[in-house]
Amino acid sequence: xxxxxxxxxxxxxxxxxxxxxxxxxxxxxxxxxxxxxxxxxxxxxxxxxxxxxxxxxxxxxxxxxxxxxxxxxxxxxxxxxxxxxxxxxxxxxxxxxxxxxxxxxxxxxxxxxxxxxxxxxxxxxxxxxxxxxxxxxxxxxxxxxxxxxxxxxxxxxxxxxxxxxxxxxxxxxxxxxxxxxxxxxxxxxxxxxxxxxxxxxxxxxxxxxxxxxxxxxxxxxxxxxxxxxxxxxxxxxxxxxxxxxxxxxxxxxxxxxxxxxxxxxxxxxxxxxxxxxxxxxxxxxxxxxxxxxxxxxxxxxxxxxxxxxxxxxxxxxxxxxxxxxxxxxxxxxxxxxxxxxxxxxxxxxxxxxx
Numbered sequence: 001x002x003x004x005x006x007x008x009x010x011x012x013x014x015x016x017x018x019x020x021x022x023x024x025x026x027x028x029x030x031x032x033x034x035x036x037x038x039x040x041x042x043x044x045x046x047x048x049x050x051x052x053x054x055x056x057x058x059x060x061x062x063x064x065x066x067x068x069x070x071x072x073x074x075x076x077x078x079x080x081x082x083x084x085x086x087x088x089x090x091x092x093x094x095x096x097x098x099x100x101x102x103x104x105x106x107x108x109x110x111x112x113x114x115x116x117x118x119x120x121x122x123x124x125x126x127x128x129x130x131x132x133x134x135x136x137x138x139x140x141x142x143x144x145x146x147x148x149x150x151x152x153x154x155x156x157x158x159x160x161x162x163x164x165x166x167x168x169x170x171x172x173x174x175x176x177x178x179x180x181x182x183x184x185x186x187x188x189x190x191x192x193x194x195x196x197x198x199x200x201x202x203x204x205x206x207x208x209x210x211x212x213x214x215x216x217x218x219x220x221x222x223x224x225x226x227x228x229x230x231x232x233x234x235x236x237x238x239x240x241x242x243x244x245x246x247x248x249x250x251x252x253x254x255x256x257x258x259x260x261x262x263x264x265x266x267x268x269x270x271x272x273x274x275x276x277x278x279x280x281x282x283x284x285x286x287x288x289x290x291x292x293x294x295x296x297x298x299x300x301x302x303x304x305x306x307x308x309x310x311x312x313x314x315x316x317x318x319x320x321x322x323x324x325x326x327x328x329x330x331x332x333x334x335x336x337x338x339x340x341x342x343x344x345x346x347x348x349x350x351x352x353x354x
Contacts, residue, residue, distance in 0.1 A: 001025070001210060004077030006070070006102050008035060010046060010184060010288070011119055011177050012083030017054045018188040020064040022213045028066045029073035039066040047352060048184045074109035079210065081175075082118045087292065094123050094296040103130040107137025110168050115203060117173045121237075121293060123300035124230045127197070131172050138168045171203040174226045176233035181287060181352040193220045197229025234300070237293040238311050243278040244285040245317040251281035252324060284321040291318075 001024045005016040008030040020026040030036055035045060042056040058064040067073065074080060084098035099120050106116050116134065118127060174197030179187040194214065196207050204223055208215065215221060222232070247265055254261040261281045269276030285291065294315050301308045333339060 002076060002078045003027070003210075004029060004073040004080045006030075006073060006080065006082055007084035007098070007120075008032075008039060008066070009083065009085060010048075010181060011179070012081075013039075013044065013046060013055075014048065014051065014179060014184040014188050015081060015083055015119060015177065016064060017051060017058060018185065019210075020058040020061075021054055021189070024063065024210075026058075026064045027073055027076045028064065029068065029070055030066070031068060031070075033068055036066045036068050048182070050185050054185065070105045071109045074106055074114075075111050077114065079115045079117055079206075080106055082116065082120050083177075084120055086120050086122055086296070088295050091299070092295040093299045094121070094126075094292070096122060096126060096129075099126065099130065100133055103133040104137055106170075107134035108141055110134075110138060110170060113169045115171045115173055115206060117175050117207075119175055119177050121176065121233055121289070121296075122230060123296060124227055124234070124304075127172055127174050127226045127230060134170065134172075171198070171200065172226065173198055173203060173207060174229035175207070176229060178233075178236065182350055189214065190217065191219060193222055195222045195224070195229050195232050197224055197226035199226055234293060234297045237290055238297050238314065240278050241285050241290045241294050241318070242310065242314045244280075244282075244290075245314040245321075247279045247281050248284060248321050249317055255328075282321075283325050284318040294318075 001019075003016075003019050003024050003026045005012045005019075005026060005028045008016070008028050012028065012030075016026045016028045028039070038045065039055070040059075042052065042059050044052050044055055055064070080102075082099060082102045084102055086094045086096060086099060089095040099118070099122060103116070106114075116130070118130070174195075176195055176197075177188070178191060178193075178195075191214065194211055196204065198204055198207075208221070211221070224232075247261075247268075250264060251261045253259075254264055265279040265281065266276075268274055269279045294311060298308050298311055298315065301311075330336065
């Protein structure tokens with residue numbers, strides 16, 4: 001398949017390289033010219049195990065290429081994958097500027113039936129807004145026809161643009177990613193599940209074909225509504241944040257009760273109903289996803305008049321955990337003046353430069 005990836009951050013670059021590795025023809029688009037020039041040379045600003053090796057391999061095989069021309073990207077792909085960032089704005093809401101811009105350009109340059117596949121993390125209801133943006137752009141870029149007078153007859157001749165717009169059908173798919181920084185390539189090629197949000201069944205066949213090399217490994221596929229797929233992504237991330245805040249609360253109790261938090265976490269995690277993941281006590285969750293997604297989820301629910309009390313407590317516990325660490329340090333050293341403090345580890349987890 002011919003696939004266009006818009007955005008070459010963690011999600012976009014990992015997705016592009018993975019689909020190229022599966023034998024597809026991939027074009028990655030980004031507005032950052034320096035980043036694109038480096039990627040064309042096989043150099044990535046992102047550190048991930050095996051990422052740069054696969055990048056160079058697929059560049060050599062001519063299965064992946066990079067460009068800054070969005071029009072070229074939209075016209076190239078059968079499937080256009082949106083993988084741009086949704087950072088938190090000053091109001092602790094997801095900033096959808098980049099996602100909406102991709103939707104706008106998709107509608108503007110649409111030149112035949114295509115699938116818009118969204119991998120960006122967006123609040124519930126965003127996909128429907130993007131669909132409306134795309135439809136609006138299609139309508140706005142259908143120019144008036146040229147009228148030629150021929151005797152008594154009036155012949156209406158579509159302009160070249162009109163011919164290009166003769167087929168402007170599209171489908172919209174929500175396909176959230178669940179990769180982890182540090183194991184991004186592994187998670188993309190061997191995911192726990194694939195979630196597909198669709199508004200009609202005909203597009204599912206194409207998406208199954210896209211993921212066929214992965215589905216052959218008996219990876220579960222969850223086909224659902226677009227809104228449900230959007231919800232699954234946020235609910236998954238906030239649940240992981242909840243596990244981290246939970247174990248940190250238990251760690252505080254262990255600290256005063258003279259219990260060993262590592263042993264307690266192991267004893268909890270061996271219960272198959274709970275699992276061992278995300279039960280490492282520390283200074284709280286961080287990285288590029290969990291903090292922003294927890295904030296955005298709370299605000300998204302608020303807009304729907306839903307008060308997520310547990311998720312708010314998760315956020316508050318995470319913020320308090322950093323203060324708890326400082327208080328513990330001051331208890332040992334009441335006067336920190338002129339003390340030498342070493343920081344062990346700068347990235348938020350192993351195998352990543354984030």
